[in-house]
Every structure is written in C-alpha cells, then in structure tokens.
Amino acid sequence: MLEELNQAMEYIESRLDQEIEAAELARIAMTSEYHFRRMFSALAGMPLSEYVRRRRLTLAGAEVLSGERTLLEVAVRHGYSSGEAFARAFRAMHGVGPGEARRAGAVLRSQPRMSFRLVVEGSSSMEYRIVKKGEFRVAGRKARVPLVHEGVNPAIAEFIRSIGKETVARIATLSDQQPEGIVQVSDDLAPSRAEGTEFDYYHAVVTGIRDVSDDLDVLVVAAGTWAVFENSGPYPEALQYLWRDVFTQWFPSNPYRSRPGPEILRVGPSPVAGEASAELWIPVESDAN
Incomplete structure (x- = not known):
C-alpha cells in the first residue's frame, strides 16, 4: 500500500501544472477514491486538495521570484483563471502578494514534497x-x-x-x-x-x-x-x-x-x-x- 501511495505522490508532482483527478490517484494507489482521500488526510495531516494547492503555490513562488514570466503567466500556469484569484491564494500561503514578493524579494513559505514510509514502533497493538x-x-x-x-x-x-x-x-x-x-x-x-x-x-x-x-x-x-x-x-x-x-x-x-x-x-x-x-x-x- 505504501508503494502505491508513493507512486500517486509522484503522479501529483508530474502534473502540478495540469488538472489532477483524485480518481486517477486512487487508481494508481489501487483503492477507492473515497478511501484514498481519507487515507491521505489521515497520513498527511491535511486534505489532498490543500496539499496540491500548497505544492503549486510553492512552485509558483519560485517562479515569481525568478522574474522569468509575468505574474499572469505564472497564475495561468498553476491553474488560476485570473491574477486576482492567484494573488489571494498566494497571499494566503506566503503572507505577501506576488507583486510585493517580486519587488521586495520577500521570504516565502514552502510545502515540501511528501512521501510515505513505514515506521515500526512496536510499542502498542490495536x-x-x-x-x-x-x-x-x-x-x-x-x-x-x-x-x-x-x-x-x-x-x-x-x-x-x-x-x-x-x-x-x-x-x-x-x-x-x-x-x-x-x-x-x-x-x-x-x-x-x-x-x-x-x-x-x-x-x-x-x-x-x-x-x-x-x-x-x-x-x-x-x-x-x-x-x-x-x-x-x-x-x-x-x-x-x-x-x-x-x-x-x-x-x-x-x-x-x-x-x-x-x-x-x-x-x-x-x-x-x-x-x-x-x-x-x-x-x-x-x-x-
């Protein structure tokens, strides 16, 4: 199960600039979408949608600071239909708007890539x-x-x-x-x-x-x-x-x-x-x- 979960995580990384369907992630993990969402939330400590959003905004933050693309291009590339929607999401995660971050070279927050591994504790049984x-x-x-x-x-x-x-x-x-x-x-x-x-x-x-x-x-x-x-x-x-x-x-x-x-x-x-x-x-x- 852990191997399949990590394959699903790799799939997320490969499609952060595209639409990600939970049903496809569940297929990769060889389980139902219902169970995959609940399992992910319990293991990751956040909903699947929140993790994907944070990973996208982490990559978007790096692109904003690099200055190689316009802010609107960065917004569209990461799934936002307008600059305003992107700015709201960007500020919610990073604490500053994308324009301010680019001008001031602000310190941004990062959501690391997640992977799952088995930790054997052996201290209790269920x-x-x-x-x-x-x-x-x-x-x-x-x-x-x-x-x-x-x-x-x-x-x-x-x-x-x-x-x-x-x-x-x-x-x-x-x-x-x-x-x-x-x-x-x-x-x-x-x-x-x-x-x-x-x-x-x-x-x-x-x-x-x-x-x-x-x-x-x-x-x-x-x-x-x-x-x-x-x-x-x-x-x-x-x-x-x-x-x-x-x-x-x-x-x-x-x-x-x-x-x-x-x-x-x-x-x-x-x-x-x-x-x-x-x-x-x-x-x-x-x-x-």
Missing part, C-alpha cells in the same frame, strides 16, 4: 474485530455541526445539552442491538475531512425498530461489514487519536479499506477519573473488492 450487520437504523436527534480535530467540539456539547433528559431516556429504550445504548454517529462528512467542514451528528441509538416516533431523526444504514476498535484513555483526546490510528496504522497493515457510511462511537465510563472507554465502528470492505 484491538479490533470484524462484524457483519444487516440493515439497521440510527434513531435519535440530529444536528449539522463543524468538524473539530482535537479537544471538545463546542457545537456537539451544546447540542447534547439541548436535548431533554426525558427525550434521551426515550431514545435509549429503542436500543436493541450492538453497539448498545446511546451512541455518537457521524455521517455525511466532507471527503477532505478538513477542520471546520460540516457533518451530520446524531445523538442516537442503533435499532432494528422501524416504527420510530416522528419527532426523532432516523438514518437507514445498509447491510455491510464493520471494523470495531476499542480503547480507553483521557476524554476526548484518546477517542480522537483512535480515529487517527485506525487510518494511519490499521488500514495500511490490513486487507480492508473504508467504504461510505456513518461512523459510530460508543463511549463508556472508565475506572480512572477523567478517562473514558470507547468502541469505534468504521464501515469497511475487503481490499480485494
């Missing part, structure tokens, strides 16, 4: 199991919230506080299968997984009951295979690190890839104060598909 489930429903209350990578998500915390205790108790009675009890469900996430992008958050249960009260939000989930991971540690950091480790450690080492579908997190108490136990359900399919 506990997981594979579960096949038939169609089920997620039933509860839903809100559209921004994605937060680290720390408490204020929008989710406020949303949960807004749900009455009686409503939560009523939702809990609908739980009739694993994962049991109240769960946190994330759905319709942006492919980039960029911080601040919005997704659907459900404070809900997993149920097979079809006749659900009209005042509850329901998400129908198709039958499929799930990878289930468990850990415990400080809340919420340990839970957020669990998601990161799944994509940066487990997927590259196992014959599965992620598939479209909601991610389900069940959080429980821990004997240690300030910590929590977690069970994370990720929709997967065999990498041989």
